[in-house]
Amino acid sequence: MYQEIVDDLVETRCSSAISGELILFESDELNMIFQAELEKGNEVVEETSWPPKCKKLVILKNRFQISYEIDNVDYRKIQDPHYWDSEYSTYDKTECLVCK
Incomplete structure (x- = not known):
C-alpha cells in the first residue's frame, strides 16, 4: 500500500502550492x-531546509x-506558535513534515 501511494505521487507529479515544483521526500513514509x-x-x-540537519522541510498550513x-x-x-505545532521526521532528522 505504501508503495502505491508513492508511485501515485511520482505519476501525478504532485506539485507545491507555492513554487509549482515537485515535492517528494526520500522517505516513503513521509510521502x-x-x-x-x-x-x-x-x-x-x-x-525550505532547517539547518544543520534538516535538508527538506515542508510546512503545512x-x-x-x-x-x-x-x-x-x-x-x-x-506546540511553539513561533515555529510549528507538530512534526513527523525521519529518524536522522534530514527530512521533516511539519504543521502550523
Missing part, C-alpha cells in the same frame, strides 16, 4: 503522510488531520 494531508485539504505553506502511526518516522508535538 504517505504528505499525500494523505493534501488529500484531506491541507496546503503547503513553505518548502493546518494541523495534521489525523494521527499517523507509521514505522520509520518520529512524531513530536512542538
Whole structure:
C-alpha cells in the first residue's frame, strides 16, 4: 500500500502550492503522510531546509488531520506558535513534515 501511494505521487507529479515544483521526500513514509494531508485539504505553506540537519522541510498550513502511526518516522508535538505545532521526521532528522 505504501508503495502505491508513492508511485501515485511520482505519476501525478504532485506539485507545491507555492513554487509549482515537485515535492517528494526520500522517505516513503513521509510521502504517505504528505499525500494523505493534501488529500484531506491541507496546503503547503513553505518548502525550505532547517539547518544543520534538516535538508527538506515542508510546512503545512493546518494541523495534521489525523494521527499517523507509521514505522520509520518520529512524531513530536512542538506546540511553539513561533515555529510549528507538530512534526513527523525521519529518524536522522534530514527530512521533516511539519504543521502550523
